[in-house]
Amino acid sequence: MTFHACHELPFTQIYIVDTEFFGDDGDQKTPVCLVVRELLSGEVRRYWMDELRQMDQPPFDIGPDALFVAFFASAEFSVFLALGWGLPANIFDCHAEFRCQTNGETLPFGNGQIGALQYFGITDGDQIAKDDMRARILTGGPWSSDERLAILDYCQSDVDGLAMLFSAMLARWPLGLMDLDQVLARGRYVATVAQMEHRGVPIDTRTLNLMRDNWHEFKQALIEKTDQAYGVYDKGSFRTHLFERYLGAQDIAWPRLASGELQLDRDTFKMMALRYPQLAELRELRKTLAEMREIKLTVGRDGRNRTLLSPFQSKTGRNQPSTTRFIFGLPAWARSLIKPEPGTALAYLDFSSQEIAIAACLSGDDALWQAYASGDPYIQFAIDAGLAPVGATKESHKAERDACKVIMLGVQYGMSAYGMGQKANLHVLEAEDLLQRHKDVYHTFWKWAGQNVEAGLASQEIHTIFGWKIRAGKGRDVKENTFLNWPMQANGAEMLRLACIALEEAGIGICAPVHDAILIEAPLDAIDQHVARATYEMQKASGWVLGRGRQCRVDAEIVRWPDRYIDGRGADMWSFIKSRLGEEAV
Amino acid sequence: MAKDDKKFPFDPSRFAMPSTGAEEFATRKIRSVIPVNKPGKMEWVHLLDHPDFLIPGAALLDLQDGGRVYLVVPEIAAQLDDDVRLYKLAPGITRQDKLFLWPCPIIRPGETPNQWHVTHIAAFDAAKNGWIRMKSNRACGFYDIIEPEKIMPEPDWPDMSFADMLQIAFNDDHIVDRDDHPALRRLTGGM
Numbered sequence: 111m112t113f114h115a116c117h118e119l120p121f122t123q124i125y126i127v128d129t130e131f132f133g134d135d136g137d138q139k140t141p142v143c144l145v146v147r148e149l150l151s152g153e154v155r156r157y158w159m160d161e162l163r164q165m166d167q168p169p170f171d172i173g174p175d176a177l178f179v180a181f182f183a184s185a186e187f188s189v190f191l192a193l194g195w196g197l198p199a200n201i202f203d204c205h206a207e208f209r210c211q212t213n214g215e216t217l218p219f220g221n222g223q224i225g226a227l228q229y230f231g232i233t234d235g236d237q238i239a240k241d242d243m244r245a246r247i248l249t250g251g252p253w254s255s256d257e258r259l260a261i262l263d264y265c266q267s268d269v270d271g272l273a274m275l276f277s278a279m280l281a282r283w284p285l286g287l288m289d290l291d292q293v294l295a296r297g298r299y300v301a302t303v304a305q306m307e308h309r310g311v312p313i314d315t316r317t318l319n320l321m322r323d324n325w326h327e328f329k330q331a332l333i334e335k336t337d338q339a340y341g342v343y344d345k346g347s348f349r350t351h352l353f354e355r356y357l358g359a360q361d362i363a364w365p366r367l368a369s370g371e372l373q374l375d376r377d378t379f380k381m382m383a384l385r386y387p388q389l390a391e392l393r394e395l396r397k398t399l400a401e402m403r404e405i406k407l408t409v410g411r412d413g414r415n416r417t418l419l420s421p422f423q424s425k426t427g428r429n430q431p432s433t434t435r436f437i438f439g440l441p442a443w444a445r446s447l448i449k450p451e452p453g454t455a456l457a458y459l460d461f462s463s464q465e466i467a468i469a470a471c472l473s474g475d476d477a478l479w480q481a482y483a484s485g486d487p488y489i490q491f492a493i494d495a496g497l498a499p500v501g502a503t504k505e506s507h508k509a510e511r512d513a514c515k516v517i518m519l520g521v522q523y524g525m526s527a528y529g530m531g532q533k534a535n536l537h538v539l540e541a542e543d544l545l546q547r548h549k550d551v552y553h554t555f556w557k558w559a560g561q562n563v564e565a566g567l568a569s570q571e572i573h574t575i576f577g578w579k580i581r582a583g584k585g586r587d588v589k590e591n592t593f594l595n596w597p598m599q600a601n602g603a604e605m606l607r608l609a610c611i612a613l614e615e616a617g618i619g620i621c622a623p624v625h626d627a628i629l630i631e632a633p634l635d636a637i638d639q640h641v642a643r644a645t646y647e648m649q650k651a652s653g654w655v656l657g658r659g660r661q662c663r664v665d666a667e668i669v670r671w672p673d674r675y676i677d678g679r680g681a682d683m684w685s686f687i688k689s690r691l692g693e694e695a696v
Numbered sequence: 697m698a699k700d701d702k703k704f705p706f707d708p709s710r711f712a713m714p715s716t717g718a719e720e721f722a723t724r725k726i727r728s729v730i731p732v733n734k735p736g737k738m739e740w741v742h743l744l745d746h747p748d749f750l751i752p753g754a755a756l757l758d759l760q761d762g763g764r765v766y767l768v769v770p771e772i773a774a775q776l777d778d779d780v781r782l783y784k785l786a787p788g789i790t791r792q793d794k795l796f797l798w799p800c801p802i803i804r805p806g807e808t809p810n811q812w813h814v815t816h817i818a819a820f821d822a823a824k825n826g827w828i829r830m831k832s833n834r835a836c837g838f839y840d841i842i843e844p845e846k847i848m849p850e851p852d853w854p855d856m857s858f859a860d861m862l863q864i865a866f867n868d869d870h871i872v873d874r875d876d877h878p879a880l881r882r883l884t885g886g887m
Contacts, residue, residue, distance in 0.1 A: 288711045288713070291708070291710070292711055474715075496846040553849060558719075561721065565721035566718070572717055573717050575713055575714075577713065654712065655712075
């Protein structure tokens with residue numbers, strides 16, 4: 111059965127919905143109006159904010175027989191949640207589906223609603239007038255009766271456009287029954303995103319405000335303190351010639367550009383700091399200065415960090431929140447601003463070696479799965495490759511394990527033997543040898559990975575287990591490594607989405623998703639129970655992706671009030687900042 | 697942990713798909729070059745040991761000009777005496793998936809075997825059963841044959857006939873099958 115048009119879909123009502131709202135960054139949103147069109151009957155209803163506030167449920171069916179359609183539906187749901195409404199059972203998010211269907215293509219008008227309409231040749235009215243109207247809404251009122259009417263008309267025009275877009279999408283990309291299930295699962299995730307955005311991450315606002323008030327002095331102090339070990343800053347600025355001198359004194363061979371200049375980009379610093387741990391603090395300082403010229407973290411009046419999580423924005427389907435507004439986008443030390451509210455605790459749960467588990471299960475490489483299942487895939491690879499004896503451990507064969515870890519992680523990204531050698535402090539020939547051993551031991555994985563690359567380069571569609579897709583479109587610069595790594599990243603993103611849905615629907619409060627991890631919040635006396643349930647749900651979600659009854663391990667770290675979250679990578683810098691803040695920051 | 701009972705239980709397992717879908721996109725490597733040479737001293741090699749993939753007495757002509765060797769058909773080879781040498785010729789493959797044809801010298805009747813040839817033949821035979829490396833030991837005047845301490849996986853042999861391999865290795869222009877072949881004219885000073 112395939113659905114080509116809205117009347118064929120297995121729903122008794124299809125509601126196209128748009129809302130208008132306003133609110134400062136970081137705050138929960140204030141509803142302004144809502145317009146809904148029932149697509150099968152054509153009926154349109156418009157509601158202003160005072161009417162909406164009277165309702166304890168949406169003015170339309172959100173049960174299992176109805177379909178809710180919106181573009182970037184998490185925005186509409188921010189209104190639902192602000193009004194205390196439940197969320198729909200069935201959601202078709204046109205943004206998520208447009209991204210899924212066009213992932214890999216060049217979109218001249220972008221992937222917003224206007225871009226999607228343009229993609230189908232649908233014009234969307236006077237954009238300048240619409241921008242003006244949006245600005246008027248964001249003022250938060252008060253609005254005259256004429257303005258109210260104009261705002262409702264504007265909202266309805268978006269609903270009209272969305273109705274055309276929805277029909278065009280169904281006609282272009284008909285849905286089979288399995289496709290529809292996958293679409294609804296993505297919609298269900300969008301509802302979960304809205305809940306996570308609504309909840310936000312608790313921030314120690316007292317410390318944050320102290321830092322904001324003294325940020326310029328802090329930066330200077332950070333430079334002075336950190337630079338004592340390097341001597342590469344002059345008058346507050348990084349100086350390349352001083353860095354050259356430092357590298358010479360340390361006998362560090364630094365990658366250079368074709369011009370002969372030092373390569374100073376973020377990735378190079380990251381790679382070199384891994385190889386030369388003495389550079390880690392300098393790297394953290396540079397990241398801090400680059401990303402935190404000013405503190406843009408968006409924190410609401412209730413002390414919660416909220417920003418758009420931007421689901422499905424990356425090629426892999428991962429969220430792509432702002433790196434300056436989202437607490438987990440900031441340098442590692444800044445995460446210490448996360449602090450549970452009194453009487454509560456936070457827990458950070460992450461999938462352990464998720465990419466290796468996915469690579470093993472999806473490729474069907476049982477040797478690689480055995481390595482994962484051993485609990486330490488890196489030492490197991492060392493044993494399988496003949497570098498360490500059976501029974502070797504992390505402690506007994508640390509050097510071999512470290513080298514094998516670089517190889518196992520590097521192959522997922524298509525890292526060259528040279529790059530692996532650099533990272534693992536191995537001669538390139540040793541790295542080549544290890545890489546060859548990886549190919550020998552995990553040959554089924556390599557065959558599968560090669561098929562993905564070939565299919566991707568040939569602009570064939572490849573997909574995740576639950577239907578997130580990519581196909582290199584015309585004019586795109588295709589890279590082998592994109593398709594080598596995409597299945598692991600995209601299925602990892604999918605695993606996290608499924609986990610978020612499962613947790614939220616199990617009543618566990620998620621503050622934020624973080625790459626392959628989830629931050630949850632619970633009352634102090636319930637946190638252990640919530641962590642146990644969250645671990646169970648995350649493992650179950652991993653099993654949906656991995657199949658054959660296999661699951662990822664999940665690690666959990668609990669932070670109980672009055673402690674704060676600490677990321678080990680930024681612990682030293684946080685200690686320094688805390689000492690500068692004095693006793694006011696606890 | 698109150699559950700939202702408006703929703704049906706979330707169980708996506710019924711709409712899971714197998715892997716990435718790329719399995720249906722089959723590819724095949726086209727081998728456009730197959731060198732004819734003994735293994736390099738740094739190369740781990742394995743020989744394809746099958747009677748359908750062996751010329752037990754291939755006459756090869758090397759003009760010693762740095763170019764590729766020529767395969768000489770038996771009728772012509774019989775006329776060339778010492779200018780051609782007989783080899784066993786079989787496909788070998790390196791750990792880096794380089795396919796090549798390995799010419800292994802045959803000791804002629806009455807010829808006093810030298811240690812280079814004897815150990816070359818031993819390496820050729822050893823490579824039928826597993827990976828080896830053949831490395832010249834100039835001080836001793838023979839090849840060292842090195843085996844791995846740990847068993848390495850069997851090679852993935854390409855799905856090709858021996859005739860196809862020979863065709864790619866020699867093309868038509870490196871098979872001497874007529875008296876006026878340019879390689880013979882070069883040999884006799886005729887060009």
